[in-house]
Amino acid sequence: xxxxxxxxxxxxxxxxxxxxxxxxxxxxxxxxxxxxxxxxxxxxxxxxxxxxxxxxxxxxxxxxxxxxxxxxxxxxxxxxxxxxxxxxxxxxxxxxxxxxxxxxxxxxxxxxxxxxxxxxxxxxxxxxxxxxxxxxxxxxxxxxxxxxxxxxxxxxxxxxxxxxxxxxxxxxxxxxxxxxxxxxxxxxxxxxxxxxxxxxxxxxxxxxxxxxxxxxxxxxxxxxxxxxxxxxxxxxxxxxxxxxxxxxxxxxxxxxxxxxxxxxxxxxxxxxxxxxxxxxxxxxxx
Amino acid sequence: xxxxxxxxxxxxxxxxxxxxxxxxxxxxxxxxxxxxxxxxxxxxxxxxxxxxxxxxxxxxxxxxxxxxxxxxxxxxxxxxxxxxxxxxxxxxxxxxxxxxxxxxxxxxxxxxxxxxxxxxxxxxxxxxxxxxxxxxxxxxxxxxxxxxxxxxxxxxxxxxxxxxxxxxxxxxxxxxxxxxxxxxxxxxxxxxxxxxxxxxxxxxxxxxxxxxxxxxxxxxxxxxxxxxxxxxxxxxxxxxxxxxxxxxxxxxxxxxxxxxxxxxxxxxxxxxxxxxxxxxxxxxxxxxxxxxxxxxxxxxxxxxxxxxxxxxxxxxxxxxx
Numbered sequence: 229x230x231x232x233x234x235x236x237x238x239x240x241x242x243x244x245x246x247x248x249x250x251x252x253x254x255x256x257x258x259x260x261x262x263x264x265x266x267x268x269x270x271x272x273x274x275x276x277x278x279x280x281x282x283x284x285x286x287x288x289x290x291x292x293x294x295x296x297x298x299x300x301x302x303x304x305x306x307x308x309x310x311x312x313x314x315x316x317x318x319x320x321x322x323x324x325x326x327x328x329x330x331x332x333x334x335x336x337x338x339x340x341x342x343x344x345x346x347x348x349x350x351x352x353x354x355x356x357x358x359x360x361x362x363x364x365x366x367x368x369x370x371x372x373x374x375x376x377x378x379x380x381x382x383x384x385x386x387x388x389x390x391x392x393x394x395x396x397x398x399x400x401x402x403x404x405x406x407x408x409x410x411x412x413x414x415x416x417x418x419x420x421x422x423x424x425x426x427x428x429x430x431x432x433x434x435x436x437x438x439x440x441x442x443x444x445x446x447x448x449x450x451x452x453x454x455x456x457x458x459x460x461x462x463x464x465x466x467x468x469x470x471x472x473x474x475x476x477x478x479x480x481x482x483x484x485x486x487x488x489x490x491x492x493x494x495x496x497x498x499x500x501x502x503x504x505x506x507x508x509x510x511x512x513x514x
Numbered sequence: 515x516x517x518x519x520x521x522x523x524x525x526x527x528x529x530x531x532x533x534x535x536x537x538x539x540x541x542x543x544x545x546x547x548x549x550x551x552x553x554x555x556x557x558x559x560x561x562x563x564x565x566x567x568x569x570x571x572x573x574x575x576x577x578x579x580x581x582x583x584x585x586x587x588x589x590x591x592x593x594x595x596x597x598x599x600x601x602x603x604x605x606x607x608x609x610x611x612x613x614x615x616x617x618x619x620x621x622x623x624x625x626x627x628x629x630x631x632x633x634x635x636x637x638x639x640x641x642x643x644x645x646x647x648x649x650x651x652x653x654x655x656x657x658x659x660x661x662x663x664x665x666x667x668x669x670x671x672x673x674x675x676x677x678x679x680x681x682x683x684x685x686x687x688x689x690x691x692x693x694x695x696x697x698x699x700x701x702x703x704x705x706x707x708x709x710x711x712x713x714x715x716x717x718x719x720x721x722x723x724x725x726x727x728x729x730x731x732x733x734x735x736x737x738x739x740x741x742x743x744x745x746x747x748x749x750x751x752x753x754x755x756x757x758x759x760x761x762x763x764x765x766x767x768x769x770x771x772x773x774x775x776x777x778x779x780x781x782x783x784x785x786x787x788x789x790x791x792x793x794x795x796x797x798x799x800x801x802x803x804x805x806x807x808x809x810x811x812x813x814x815x816x817x818x819x820x821x822x823x824x825x826x827x828x829x830x831x832x833x834x835x
Binding site: 407409410412413414415416417418419420423427428431432 | 563564565584585586587588589590591592594596598599600601602611612615616656659660662663
């Protein structure tokens with residue numbers, strides 16, 4: 229089970245509601261109804277109904293059972309590991325992804341086009357292959373002498389690998405479009421390079437940085453394939469939530485599996501909504 | 515002198531864009547850098563602002579050698595053609611930016627910003643974002659932002675280039691009035707000779723990376739240093755191997771002393787002005803006359819006339835190359 233979220237473009241910084249007027253001026257009433265109708269129908273079939281069924285199933289045996297299923301020691305350990313590791317990975321991505329996007333846009337170096345292509349590779353690779361590669365490189369027979377297999381560090385590494393593209397790919401286009409003259413104007417007004425970065429560049433990147441981070445986080449909490457090999461799935465130690473769900477299903481406990489899925493779902497939703505809120509708040513404040 | 519540029523050379527790759535450029539800009543003046551696209555005028559302005567480094571030569575601002583100073587240490591106000599507004603900040607915060615960087619007290623900033631917004635007629639727009647302003651309003655905001663830090667010199671790079679004709683004309687007049695009020699030494703870049711003549715005290719004509727001529731609008735119009743300047747500053751026509759302004763030509767139905775014989779090919783009436791198009795030795799030329807004078811002459815196509823440069827005009831003929 230994955231809670232993949234469609235990549236949405238970061239809202240441009242600026243006044244809230246500024247674009248709404250422009251949109252309504254060009255809208256055709258009939259076309260909007262058709263578009264809205266088919267979007268809602270599609271989203272219902274593909275996203276809302278399946279998710280609602282998961283949430284519904286989790287309560288099959290009542291709220292007491294739900295709570296017990298989620299707080300069994302192994303399920304609880306898997307959930308806290310998953311959420312903790314995902315939060316760590318999201319923060320790491322926020323910083324490194326922004327730096328990589330910066331280097332790809334602003335710096336010139338030989339082989340830039342190759343590096344730019346490589347960024348998407350973790351995304352394109354089947355995640356189980358990613359797991360195999362990581363196990364070969366950082367497993368017990370590591371040619372580098374680094375053994376992260378069956379450890380929590382291994383889980384974090386696998387998550388970092390698969391979530392690399394998110395922040396890079398959301399920040400990169402915004403940085404490309406950023407008006408260079410804005411920075412020159414700041415410099416001529418007396419701002420140092422650091423002040424220009426902090427007061428002019430960063431506020432324009434934050435919305436994109438936050439959406440990328442939200443995507444990386446939600447992707448991490450749902451990750452299965454890449455972690456399943458390198459983590460060794462040791463309950464209480466390295467078993468992530470998605471793997472725990474899988475083992476619950478194998479043990480014929482679909483209600484328990486649905487309960488843990490629902491918790492992941494709620495965490496993902498809370499993360500997306502709060503980052504969105506943070507963005508709006510940030511763009512209002514400037 | 516507010517700005518002294520000496521022997522500045524600048525190349526982009528192997529293409530020279532400024533060649534031995536030297537100019538002086540007087541304190542409190544309003545100077546236009548005028549020339550065709552690619553003539554080096556924007557580059558010169560950016561060199562003065564410190565946004566480009568000259569390969570050789572020096573730039574002095576208010577007597578201080580600024581050649582190697584970074585833009586933020588030059589105390590120069592710069593206005594860009596495409597506004598370069600800080601999209602994420604309100605109009606107020608945009609104008610306050612330079613003062614916030616300088617860590618002025620909040621109350622002082624508020625007072626100064628409101629004064630400036632009044633000066634550029636944007637006091638009602640203080641809480642808007644740049645995206646909610648028209649092009650003309652954004653450019654006035656950019657001007658207020660540049661003026662906020664009380665710059666030694668104000669530099670404007672094609673400030674009205676992105677605006678439509680009507681707004682352009684309004685802002686032109688407004689800039690002239692603003693300068694008369696504020697008196698900050700101002701240099702602006704334009705490729706529009708009408709704009710330069712209307713707004714500036716001094717015009718520097720730049721072409722091919724060289725200074726072709728420096729002078730008051732009247733000087734460069736009436737006493738152009740070479741055929742290029744003459745052609746660039748206004749309409750010209752060729753009579754007897756000389757370049758002449760079409761309104762500085764005497765035309766008569768009878769042969770006149772020093773006159774050249776011409777055949778009228780067409781007469782175009784443009785309201786008050788009448789264009790008399792001529793053929794002289796197989797070449798086209800034209801003369802601009804008033805409607806009443808044209809009526810008095812009673813010309814029609816096919817007539818033979820005599821034309822000569824007006825002996826009283828200062829725009830006397832240059833050898834046509």
